[in-house]
Amino acid sequence: MSEPSHQYDVIVVGGGPTGENAAARVVEAGLSAAMVESELVGGECSYWACMPSKALLRPAAALADAKAVAGSREAVTGTLDAAAVLARRDDFATHWKDDGQVAWAEGAGITVVRGHGRLTGEKQVTVGEAELTAAHAVVLCTGSDAALPAIEGIADIGVWTSREATSAQAVPGRLVVIGGGVVGCEMAAAWSALGSQVTMLVRSGLLGGLEPLAGKAVQAGLKAAGVDVRSGVQATDVVREAGMVVVTLDNGQTLECDELLAAAGRRPKTDDLGLETVGLRPGSWLDVDDTCQVTAVDGGWLYAAGDVNHRALLTHMGKYQARVCAAAIVARAQKQELPIKPYVPWTATADRTAVPQIVFTHPEVAAVGMTERQARAAGLRVRAVEYPIGRVAGASLYADSYDGTAKMVVDITRDVIVGVTLTGPNVGELIHAATVAVVGEVPLSRLWHAVPSYPAVSEIWLRLLETYGL
The missing domain is CATH 3.50.50.60 (FAD/NAD(P)-binding domain)
Known part of the structure; x- marks a missing residue:
């Protein structure tokens, strides 16, 4: 473990996926970075969220897939082995040890500082007895934790979060x-x-x-x-x-x-972050602009990426914001002009208009962009169409009885898709195509020429466009 010096170009508070990406990106660009982490490097996603939860869910999905097809169904003779599932989950959480993540960070040139980081003034972060100073920026990537509902006694009995x-x-x-x-x-x-x-x-x-x-x-x-x-x-x-x-x-x-x-629900992990020393309210979400710069702090040195800014509480969107804010920090450190406009590396836009997510239940749910209700509330002229995924040839091969639905929401003024929702087994693997269509604002007349392979479940795209009238 590296001993902290006193000054870095960038200090990142929080060593989860968001913090790791922010620190790595600025170091790749030639700046120095310290990453402060009070628990495990790798953060919530690696040890208590994305990875262990999906490790718990995958065996049941695999069993359901096997039971969905005649021939393999007859080979299923037992039920899930809970002990084996939990042991596999432990492996995915690396038994709650972060040696590998620390080795990666230090190998990438990031100084890892153990302890609780608190702001103590402009570009100042205190970690225990160490006083760290940032030449250019401090990035807060402390994430969120579970919010307890207002129920009598719930804070006293040791509930699960x-x-x-x-x-x-x-x-x-x-x-x-x-x-x-x-x-x-x-x-x-x-x-x-x-x-x-x-x-x-x-x-x-x-x-x-x-x-x-x-x-x-x-x-x-x-x-x-x-x-x-x-x-x-x-x-x-x-x-x-x-x-x-x-x-x-x-x-x-x-x-x-x-x-x-x-x-x-979730709440921001900003209670004991020293926000009051820079004029912010402890325990609050942090409002940021599209470069992830905190808007209520003068001087342009404080950034917040990931859950803590409340724009999109998903690991992949936190990593996206980290890449954006790192690009902005590097450009500003190099005294570059920074026009804030869509589709440049230092401007976040997808976390408002094209957020993809997957719910790993059975059936799965995958969605990106706006729902029909959200699109209408935003004042768009929209038309929505649905199609049963089970009627696609590839889906019928995937399962003897495939139960799922695809819904597409189209902005008819611009002739582009603004939202897609899919339900059914393994639909999470289809959502990136929808994400590309939404982010790229691909006109339907052009998208019609993106021919899906046959027989694959992705033929649902052709069926949606046909249902729309193309």
């Missing part, structure tokens, strides 16, 4: 999940597949930020897997008695469970 849900070493007999977002749906699917009796408590439908067809498909899949999805009900009080959690609902009923997962 996303961290415990992805790192638990044993399958709970009964699990109650509060929240119907991505974390709630994925963890309900994962632990149900491993043998837990799961109950979900959601205020309305699942995956409320996506097209309604997405939430309906996931809810049907969860119910088919044995998950008890209760909509329109809320927990009002929770207590832990003799190792068991008792949940009181607003309808007067009670639930008993072994673990309670709070999956009801």
Whole structure:
């Protein structure tokens, strides 16, 4: 581990994927960088989110794929081995050790500084006894953590958050999940597949930020897997008695469970970051411009990338923002002119208009861009079309009964796609094509000439365009 000096060109606070990308990019451009991390280098995604959660979900998806086709279905003779699944998950989380990530960072020329970093003034970061100074910029990449809902007793009983849900070493007999977002749906699917009796408590439908067809498909899949999805009900009080959690609902009923997962939103990790020393409010999200420069701090030296700026709370979008802000920092350090316009390396635009995401439930959900409702609310003249993916030849080969839907939202004024939503097995592998179409603003008349291979599930693109009228 490198000993910190006192001055660097750039100081990055937070060593998750966003911080790693920001630091690596400025070092590649010839600047020096220190990356401050208080926990594990690699951050939330590597140890408590993306990687371990998908490692938990993949075995159930593989089993479902095998059961979906005659011939392989008959070869499936058992159920998931929970111990083996958890052991494989541990491998993906590198047993919560970051030696490999630290070695990568130092090999890339980044100085890794262990400890809790706090701003102490302009371009100043204190880590323990060390006082670090940035010549050009400080980049805050501290991310977010789980927000506990306003339920009596929930802060006192040791509930699961996303961290415990992805790192638990044993399958709970009964699990109650509060929240119907991505974390709630994925963890309900994962632990149900491993043998837990799961109950979900959601205020309305699942995956409320996506097209309604997405939430309906996931809810049907969860119910088919044995998950008890209760909509329109809320927990009002929770207590832990003799190792068991008792949940009181607003309808007067009670639930008993072994673990309670709070999956009801995120909050910025800025409580103890020294924001007050630069005129910002501790615990707040940080507003940034399209170069990820914090707008409320004078001097143009403070940046915030990833979850902490609240533009798009997804790992891949944090990495995208890191690349953008690094390009801006380097250009400004070199005294270059920086016209802020779309599709230049130092301007983030996709985190507002073309955010792709995948929900790894069964069925999967993949989406990019705006929903139909969002597009209409933005004042666009739109037309939306849907097509059953199971009617595509490649899908019928993939599964004897492929249940899925594709929806395309078109801005009819510009003749371009502004949003796509897909449901069904493995649709996550299709979403990048939609992302390219949305980001590239490819006219439908031109997109029609992008011929999909036959017989592949990607033929859904041809069917959507035909349904649209081309």
